[in-house]
Amino acid sequence: xxxxxxxxxxxxxxxxxxxxxxxxxxxxxxxxxxxxxxxxxxxxxxxxxxxxxxxxxxxxxxxxxxxxxxxxxxxxxxxxxxxxxxxxxxxxxxxxxxxxxxxxxxxxxxxxxxxxxxxxxxxxxxxxxxxxxxxxxxxxxxxxxxxxxxxxxxxxxxxxxxxxxxxxxxxxxxxxxxxxxxxxxxxxxxxxxxxxxxxxxxxxxxxxxxxxxxxxxxxxxxxxxxxxxxxxxxxxxxxxxxxxxxxxxxxxxxxxxxxxxxxxxxxxxxxxxxxxxxxxxxxxxxxxxxxxxxxxxxxxxxxxxxxxxxxxxxxxxxxxxxxxxxxxxxxxxxxxxxxxxxxxxxxxxxxxxxxxxxxxxxxxxxxxxxxxxxxxxxx
Ligand SMILES: *Cc1c(COP(=O)(O)O)cnc(C)c1O
Numbered sequence: 001x002x003x004x005x006x007x008x009x010x011x012x013x014x015x016x017x018x019x020x021x022x023x024x025x026x027x028x029x030x031x032x033x034x035x036x037x038x039x040x041x042x043x044x045x046x047x048x049x050x051x052x053x054x055x056x057x058x059x060x061x062x063x064x065x066x067x068x069x070x071x072x073x074x075x076x077x078x079x080x081x082x083x084x085x086x087x088x089x090x091x092x093x094x095x096x097x098x099x100x101x102x103x104x105x106x107x108x109x110x111x112x113x114x115x116x117x118x119x120x121x122x123x124x125x126x127x128x129x130x131x132x133x134x135x136x137x138x139x140x141x142x143x144x145x146x147x148x149x150x151x152x153x154x155x156x157x158x159x160x161x162x163x164x165x166x167x168x169x170x171x172x173x174x175x176x177x178x179x180x181x182x183x184x185x186x187x188x189x190x191x192x193x194x195x196x197x198x199x200x201x202x203x204x205x206x207x208x209x210x211x212x213x214x215x216x217x218x219x220x221x222x223x224x225x226x227x228x229x230x231x232x233x234x235x236x237x238x239x240x241x242x243x244x245x246x247x248x249x250x251x252x253x254x255x256x257x258x259x260x261x262x263x264x265x266x267x268x269x270x271x272x273x274x275x276x277x278x279x280x281x282x283x284x285x286x287x288x289x290x291x292x293x294x295x296x297x298x299x300x301x302x303x304x305x306x307x308x309x310x311x312x313x314x315x316x317x318x319x320x321x322x323x324x325x326x327x328x329x330x331x332x333x334x335x336x337x338x339x340x341x342x343x344x345x346x347x348x349x350x351x352x353x354x355x356x357x358x359x360x361x362x363x364x365x366x367x368x369x370x371x372x373x374x375x376x377x378x379x
Contacts, residue, residue, distance in 0.1 A: 003262040004294040005375040007347075008040050010048045012256040016240050017052055020232070023251045024221060027228040028054035030077065030214065032235035034063055039299075039367035040239065040256065041376030043070065048378070050074045055212075057233055061086045064095040077122060077156075079233075081132045087111045090119055096155065100124035100132040102142055105152065112151035121146075122156035122212065127194035128186035129162050136194040143201050156212030156231075159195045164188040164227075165219030165243035188220060192227055218243040222250050241352050241363045258347030259370065263312065264327070265291035266337045275329055276321030281306055283320075288332040290317075292343050295326040299370040300345060301359035308358045311344040312337055 021029055031053035032038070037045040042063070050056065050072050058064050059080040067076055077096040084107035090097050091112070099105045099121040112119050123142060126133030134142045146154045162185070163169055169187045195215060202209050213229035218237035220227040236243050240255035269289045275281045283289075290312060296302040300323060308319035310330050320331040330343075346355060352363040359366065 001377075002293075002373075002375055003260075003264070004292075004298060005260055005377050006039075006041070006370055007258040007260060007377050007379060008044060009256040009258075010044065010378050012240060012254055013040075013045065013049060013238065014052060016238050016253040016256075017049065019251050019253060020221060020234055020237060024216075024225075024228050024232050028212075028231040030055035030057045030231050030233045031238060032057040032233060033067065034059035034079070034235075035368040036372075038235065038239045038364070039370045041378070042066070044376055044378035046070060046072050055231060057235075061089050061095060065089060065093050068093040068095070075120075079124075084111075087119070088115075091115065091117050097121040097152075098124045098132070098158075099142070099146070099152070099154075100126075101134060102145055105142065105145055105149065108152050109149040118151050118153055120153050120155045122158050122214075123154060123210065125157060125159045125195060125198050127159045127191040127198075129160050131160070133159065136198050139198040140201055143198075143205070147205070147207060154210045156214065157199070157210045158212075158214045158233075159191060159198075161188045161191055161215065161217055161220055161227075162186045163219075164217055164224065165222075165247055167223075167244065167246050167248070170223060188224060188227065191215075192224070219247065222247055236364055239367065241367070245353065255347075255352060257352070257367070259345040259374070260347075261292050261294050261343040261345060263290045263337055263339055263341040263343060264293040266332075266339055266341075267291075274321070276324060278322050281321040281329075281331075283331065288335055288337050289320065290330045290332050290337045290341070290343075291327055292330060292345075293327055294345065294374075295324045295328055297325045297371060298374050300328065301355075301361070301366075301369070303360055304355070304358040308355070309350060311348040311350060313341050314348070316349065 033042050036042050056074050056076045057079050061078050064076045064078050079098050087108050124133035126135050214231040216227045216232040218234040221232045221234040240253045271285050294300050302323045305323045309316045317330045317332050320329045352366050355366045356363045
């Protein structure tokens with residue numbers, strides 16, 4: 001196997017889930033397996049974790065199909081936008097549709113009526129993301145329609161927060177829409193109020209609620225018990241990473257990833273010789289340069305050039321010179337480094353937060369960017 005690989009500690013993921021569950025019970029937990037399980041490798045994570053999940057969330061229908069083809073039998077919600085022509089896939093693979101528009105709901109009803117089949121759906125309410133979903137002020141028509149659909153079973157209703165991880169928005173005074181400054185962040189409490197408005201339409205109709213009402217992503221799972229309803233949808237938190245640096249850590253989780261490699265080449269570079277493309281790094285004295293067989297095509301961001309650090313033989317060293325597509329160098333100074341020595345790119349004291357800072361991005365992108373060329377090893 002390739003010396004550069006990603007080690008995934010499945011038991012840690014299970015522990016993270018157990019800790020989340022302990023906090024949110026009796027609410028159910030939807031485990032998010034989109035984007036290759038946030039880069040962890042869905043083929044290893046899904047079979048291991050599915051028995052402990054109440055529901056699984058994916059972004060696109062293709063991810064749901066992949067899980068079904070693996071034999072995963074847990075209910076799967078496709079949370080993202082769906083095109084009408086993808087509706088047959090939901091029937092064939094028993095996937096739950098996010099009914100995010102009147103048109104999509106109508107298409108689903110029409111298709112299922114013709115096919116004489118039923119589809120499960122969760123109504124998607126847009127309370128402030130302005131991404132997909134029907135706004136709270138137009139939700140009544142969606143609900144009316146949903147009540148007349150004979151072939152669509154409305155099992156759930158949900159919304160998604162734009163700023164649930166922002167500590168400064170914690171427990172603000174109740175704001176009414178009229179008083180909000182155009183520059184203010186859309187607060188999760190405002191979004192929750194809007195969601196409540198929609199839920200109350202059901203109450204007025206004296207119809208029962210869809211039995212799965214859900215809203216909480218990781219930030220809200222940590223900070224807003226009032227948003228748990230019947231189910232929570234923590235993504236990054238399940239993977240052991242907090243959605244913001246200063247967030248109150250009301251649930252303990254740990255990352256499950258160790259990104260490993262081995263030194264592929266080791267040389268002493270003479271003082272003043274530029275290292276790598278663009279000669280962006282030069283040593284001031286003779287220096288040990290270790291070459292590591294991993295590059296930006298593996299998801300080791302080029303933007304971390306001259307900023308990242310790596311652990312070699314248990315000690316941290318600065319990355320040196322332009323990160324290439326398939327390799328990068330590190331400056332080990334006067335230390336002895338041999339071909340085959342152990343390297344850690346993530347883990348061993350290097351956190352997803354560190355990589356995010358060096359790359360100028362967030363932890364989500366760091367994890368989901370680790371490419372398919374990096375084998376996943378599940379422990
Ligand atoms: C990705 C996603 C989540 C999880 O978000 P985190 O910030 O990782 O917790 C929850 N709900 C929806 C609809 C999503 O797309």
